[in-house]
Amino acid sequence: MGIVEPIGSGGDRRRLRVRSPVSLEPIGEFECANAADVKVAVERARKAQVEWAAKVPEQRARVLWRLVDQIVEHQEEIIDAVIEETGKARSEAITMEVFSSCDAIAYTAKHGPKQLKTEKRRIHGLLGFVKKLRIVYEPLGVVALITPWNGPVVLSCVPLAQALMAGNAVVHKPSEVTPFSAKLVERLALAAGLPPDLYQVIQGDAATGAALIDSGIDKLSFTGSVATGRKVAEICGRLLIPCTLELGGKDAMIVCADADLDRAAQGALIGSCMNTGHYCCGTERIYVVEEVYDAFLEKVLDGVKQLRQGETGEFDVGAVFWDKQMDIIENHVEDARAKGASVLAGGRRNPELRGLFYEPTVVTDVTHDMDLMRKETFGPVLAVMKVKDEDEALALANDSDYGLNGNVWTTDTAKGIRIAERMETGGVCVNDMAMIYGIPEAPFGGVKSSGVGQVNGISGVRNYCHAKPITSDRRGKGKIQGGYPYTQKGTDGMQKLIRLLWGTRLGRWLS
Numbered sequence: 328m329g330i331v332e333p334i335g336s337g338g339d340r341r342r343l344r345v346r347s348p349v350s351l352e353p354i355g356e357f358e359c360a361n362a363a364d365v366k367v368a369v370e371r372a373r374k375a376q377v378e379w380a381a382k383v384p385e386q387r388a389r390v391l392w393r394l395v396d397q398i399v400e401h402q403e404e405i406i407d408a409v410i411e412e413t414g415k416a417r418s419e420a421i422t423m424e425v426f427s428s429c430d431a432i433a434y435t436a437k438h439g440p441k442q443l444k445t446e447k448r449r450i451h452g453l454l455g456f457v458k459k460l461r462i463v464y465e466p467l468g469v470v471a472l473i474t475p476w477n478g479p480v481v482l483s484c485v486p487l488a489q490a491l492m493a494g495n496a497v498v499h500k501p502s503e504v505t506p507f508s509a510k511l512v513e514r515l516a517l518a519a520g521l522p523p524d525l526y527q528v529i530q531g532d533a534a535t536g537a538a539l540i541d542s543g544i545d546k547l548s549f550t551g552s553v554a555t556g557r558k559v560a561e562i563c564g565r566l567l568i569p570c571t572l573e574l575g576g577k578d579a580m581i582v583c584a585d586a587d588l589d590r591a592a593q594g595a596l597i598g599s600c601m602n603t604g605h606y607c608c609g610t611e612r613i614y615v616v617e618e619v620y621d622a623f624l625e626k627v628l629d630g631v632k633q634l635r636q637g638e639t640g641e642f643d644v645g646a647v648f649w650d651k652q653m654d655i656i657e658n659h660v661e662d663a664r665a666k667g668a669s670v671l672a673g674g675r676r677n678p679e680l681r682g683l684f685y686e687p688t689v690v691t692d693v694t695h696d697m698d699l700m701r702k703e704t705f706g707p708v709l710a711v712m713k714v715k716d717e718d719e720a721l722a723l724a725n726d727s728d729y730g731l732n733g734n735v736w737t738t739d740t741a742k743g744i745r746i747a748e749r750m751e752t753g754g755v756c757v758n759d760m761a762m763i764y765g766i767p768e769a770p771f772g773g774v775k776s777s778g779v780g781q782v783n784g785i786s787g788v789r790n791y792c793h794a795k796p797i798t799s800d801r802r803g804k805g806k807i808q809g810g811y812p813y814t815q816k817g818t819d820g821m822q823k824l825i826r827l828l829w830g831t832r833l834g835r836w837l838s
């Protein structure tokens with residue numbers, strides 16, 4: 328019995344049933360959009376986009392502000408929908424899904440119009456005397472979003488707001504594990520005054536996602552696993568569609584000898600167990616220098632005992648959202664155990680609870696031969712390794728196919744930043760973890776296998792635009808310089824100019 332399972336087909340559309348990972352009881356069913364449905368959605372979106380693109384950015388921003396109003400007003404509904412689908416802790420539903428969504432949409436509404444303003448750029452050197460340059464930020468058309476199940480509302484709202492702000496229409500395929508909360512976002516967007524068809528959520532699984540990429544879209548914003556990222560990037564490559572790929576991670580934590588160990592231990596627990604460990608920038612590997620290893624581990628083991636797991640009410644660590652992820656978590660911990668690791672806490676499903684609950688787990692004596700230190704586990708597991716010094720920690724942290732984020736813990740912030748600069752990752756937190764995606768000013772995206780391209784940052788909205796340069800001649804009349812007919816005098820003059828401009832100091836300064 329899976330969390331998502333087929334229940335027969337309605338003609339040429341497959342039907343899927345979704346169960347709660349907490350109660351394992353069915354919570355709803357949906358029909359997977361087929362290739363024809365997806366094409367119709369994209370065509371409708373293309374029509375709706377024309378009018379939307381004609382609005383000035385301030386008008387689009389006003390609709391985004393109203394979406395924020397809707398989210399604030401309906402936050403209980405959002406929290407309930409997300410908890411029902413995922414079994415995450417209520418506190419995580421509030422901070423990660425509601426707070427972060429409001430913050431990101433509001434940031435986009437506030438700063439988007441500035442980012443979209445036509446820019447006049449001075450052209451350098453002599454050309455600047457005769458030509459002018461302006462950059463116009465034009466929408467791309469129809470943007471497809473394909474999103475995962477670990478942050479069903481926030482991972483919908485962040486790219487949605489940026490793509491809409493830029494003047495695009497959006498067709499969105501959420502994960503089949505969390506299909507209903509994205510539908511709720513669609514409903515709230517309509518209630519906020521978004522024109523019909525401008526944002527459409529189509530439900531389905533991999534086949535629907537693949538059909539969406541091949542349905543005439545102008546850009547794909549994909550968030551998901553490395554394996555799927557490779558597949559979708561291949562299709563985008565064939566179709567020459569731009570895409571950003573926000574993929575998985577295996578974030579390392581480095582604990583230096585001078586770290587505030589209480590803070591670092593808290594950081595390890597929350598970094599690894601937040602959102603049941605289903606966080607792309609979750610801490611998956613912890614390297615601790617030997618001077619403080621025992622003291623750090625003791626604090627972590629004390630802390631893990633305090634973590635409450637539950638089905639309802641106040642608790643800290645929720646359900647594993649999907650049975651397929653449970654298999655991965657169990658396999659990684661078993662592989663580590665079989666290869667000599669010690670499981671000091673957890674390491675099993677919670678026998679007290681009905682649903683998919685994996686106990687917060689602490690594993691030591693780990694090595695880089697184990698899946699737990701190599702592959703993305705995406706579960707509430709702290710894998711702790713003793714290292715000689717910071718250099719060894721850094722070498723091991725960088726010994727990974729992934730490079731999403733990482734974190735460093737030291738009371739010497741300058742040293743922390745130096746270590747951060749040497750980490751081969753898309754971003755790093757010092758004395759903190761998992762912050763980068765939540766800071767809209769910060770460009771976010773992985774290196775190595777963790778992704779291609781960046782999202783957010785001060786030009787987040789421009790990622791959904793074509794930056795079109797338009798040049799104009801200052802005079803606009805008379806003979807075109809360097810035009811026909813070519814003459815000996817003209818070419819000699821050009822060669823003299825080259826020598827003057829780049830063959831002399833003064834020329835280099837002028838050019």
Ligand code: NAD
Pocket residue numbers: 473474475476477478482500501502503531532533534535536537550551552553554555556558559572573574575576606607608703705731773777778
């Ligand atoms: P996934 O790759 O299995 O699925 C992601 C989405 O792609 C889903 O909507 C799925 O239905 C769709 N899909 C699957 N196969 C497809 C195909 N062949 N063509 C088109 N679409 C297809 O990932 P997941 O298990 O849903 O999500 C977890 C992963 O997402 C983890 O690796 C996590 O680290 C990553 N993630 C990354 C970020 C980030 O910003 N870097 C954020 C959240 C999650």
